Amino acid sequence: MQIEVPKKILASDEIKALSPVERDSYIQSVILEILKMNPRGVTIYQISSKIPFSRPTIAKHLDVLVAIGEAYKVQRGNLSVYYKNGKIVHETDVKSTVVDDKIYTFYKLENAEGKFLYIQEKELDEFRSPRVKGGVMINEKDIQGFLQELIDFVKRGNNNWLMA
Amino acid sequence: MVDGVNLIVQEQTRDRYARTTFATIGEKSIVTPSYFTLIQDAYELDLLMDLESQCHPSRLGGIIVRIFDAKKALERIQMQVPRDIFGRIREDKYSLFMKKHALLVDPSLEYLYYEVKMGRFILDPQTPKDIVDYINALEQEKTKQENKRKYNQAKEKLHQEFWKNIAKDNRKEVEFIKGTLERQWRFGVDVTVPPVPLITSRDMLSVAIEINDKSRELSRIGKKPCATYFLLKNSLVRDHILLEDIKEYITGNSSQNLTIFKFKYLDLTRPKLITERENYGRVMLDLSYFSQVFPNRACMILENYYQSFISPVAGFDLVSTSFTAQDGGEISFSEHPSYGQYLDPKLLVHRNFDEMVDVYVNSHRRLPCSCIPCKSITVKDLRDMSPNDWNILRRKHTVALMDRWMGYIAQAVEKKNIELIADRLANSKISILKDSLPKI
Numbered sequence: 264m265q266i267e268v269p270k271k272i273l274a275s276d277e278i279k280a281l282s283p284v285e286r287d288s289y290i291q292s293v294i295l296e297i298l299k300m301n302p303r304g305v306t307i308y309q310i311s312s313k314i315p316f317s318r319p320t321i322a323k324h325l326d327v328l329v330a331i332g333e334a335y336k337v338q339r340g341n342l343s344v345y346y347k348n349g350k351i352v353h354e355t356d357v358k359s360t361v362v363d364d365k366i367y368t369f370y371k372l373e374n375a376e377g378k379f380l381y382i383q384e385k386e387l388d389e390f391r392s393p394r395v396k397g398g399v400m401i402n403e404k405d406i407q408g409f410l411q412e413l414i415d416f417v418k419r420g421n422n423n424w425l426m427a
Numbered sequence: 428m429v430d431g432v433n434l435i436v437q438e439q440t441r442d443r444y445a446r447t448t449f450a451t452i453g454e455k456s457i458v459t460p461s462y463f464t465l466i467q468d469a470y471e472l473d474l475l476m477d478l479e480s481q482c483h484p485s486r487l488g489g490i491i492v493r494i495f496d497a498k499k500a501l502e503r504i505q506m507q508v509p510r511d512i513f514g515r516i517r518e519d520k521y522s523l524f525m526k527k528h529a530l531l532v533d534p535s536l537e538y539l540y541y542e543v544k545m546g547r548f549i550l551d552p553q554t555p556k557d558i559v560d561y562i563n564a565l566e567q568e569k570t571k572q573e574n575k576r577k578y579n580q581a582k583e584k585l586h587q588e589f590w591k592n593i594a595k596d597n598r599k600e601v602e603f604i605k606g607t608l609e610r611q612w613r614f615g616v617d618v619t620v621p622p623v624p625l626i627t628s629r630d631m632l633s634v635a636i637e638i639n640d641k642s643r644e645l646s647r648i649g650k651k652p653c654a655t656y657f658l659l660k661n662s663l664v665r666d667h668i669l670l671e672d673i674k675e676y677i678t679g680n681s682s683q684n685l686t687i688f689k690f691k692y693l694d695l696t697r698p699k700l701i702t703e704r705e706n707y708g709r710v711m712l713d714l715s716y717f718s719q720v721f722p723n724r725a726c727m728i729l730e731n732y733y734q735s736f737i738s739p740v741a742g743f744d745l746v747s748t749s750f751t752a753q754d755g756g757e758i759s760f761s762e763h764p765s766y767g768q769y770l771d772p773k774l775l776v777h778r779n780f781d782e783m784v785d786v787y788v789n790s791h792r793r794l795p796c797s798c799i800p801c802k803s804i805t806v807k808d809l810r811d812m813s814p815n816d817w818n819i820l821r822r823k824h825t826v827a828l829m830d831r832w833m834g835y836i837a838q839a840v841e842k843k844n845i846e847l848i849a850d851r852l853a854n855s856k857i858s859i860l861k862d863s864l865p866k867i
Binding site: 272273276285293394 | 453597605609615640643647649650
């Protein structure tokens, strides 16, 4: 099955002119855009047949995107299919809070697996642009229990952080 | 949900070819038509911030700084983030100003062709080596050629060769673009502006298109939105085939939400420029159609001089002119400053200080403007003000007036009566610019 890819991406020799960190950032951004353009999901093979990145490189970046919650993976037999992580249910379902140098954004998301609360941690990078550092997804049905566990944990023992 | 910053444009109201929009860049929001001002140093930034606290101009979208002025102009913004005793970020007036207003850094590579500010590239230690080498080669040529015509021909050739050499080598081109973009990101820009050449011919248009494409890709690294930028020699406003090619590119290939134009040194108030006014009007109308097809994209025009009064009526959502535009401003802050020109809010042209002295006396000691800086003047005679005080006043007045003008256009759009602008121009000294306004 054919997949959609961005019209003009940098050629291999142009990518080589970038530093390793820039290269990673660029490739990750291109892969994320491919996931966005293909809501039915993509496989590593499909991406590698369309763009000049090796399969291990694509797999590595897809894993990072899954780890920070920007994408998710569904196993279908031997095949891993990657999707851009959910769409926001309503426009109002986004809220950001700034704590010192960190930005925490809360999203109410919906994808094929169900509804989720997604908490994303971002940091301003050297160019003062927010960059995702990590995230946690909590299923809608588990939110109540999760919050209770969290409160119990921070209150536990002599070290009650809520009283601090 | 992606990391980085997105530029989102939403159309609010439309009256045929004119419109208002609401644009957001990350946390910042801009209502258009909107006005940006070009600042050259930290002093001008301070003036602008003073004005902001005095008048709260709602249509001041942001500031533009030329890349070689950026370090000096933005040094206070660039300083370490102030923190309180507990290490928490303490907001100062600079960070509060920049929270509301967008920042663009213009690579200003037209000065590799127009020599007036070329020296500033040399003074800037971060200028790429390729540019320094080019400027040195041009200097050598200058000493070699005694005849000005021959020198201009040699300059034209060197300029073309410089850009073709960059475009020829993929790796070199990527390094050149990335270097310029990275500098912009470090200054904390909200939208990246590609380092395109001054388009002097069709060949240079191809180079500009290629640099726009590569800049868009490279801006993924900085996670900032990237504009499409066309920097044109003023005479090219006559070349409608070239303008067609640009329109075809932005409608067919560019997916960027912001397209920026600059027609260098174009002043359409000069009576002789009949074809230019007609073609400029056609560009405005075409961009207006473009905005109907792609309502989520905005167009901006830089260094727009008196055209700033008409450009936001059709096609251009954002306009900019210099803080000191056409007011003799370059000499105003010298060691022996002189009294600069004042932008008359009714006639919409700059008037000499001596004229304003008479106007002030004849209007019962009032300037002909209702903006807060003008109303605050209480001197008996304008000559009692020092040149510096006068220059501060009239610059603040210019921004306040532009802010009011943008609001005036927005009101006309909301009332579905955009002809009000043409009526208003008819009573000014720049009524000739009405020729460029669409007649539908």
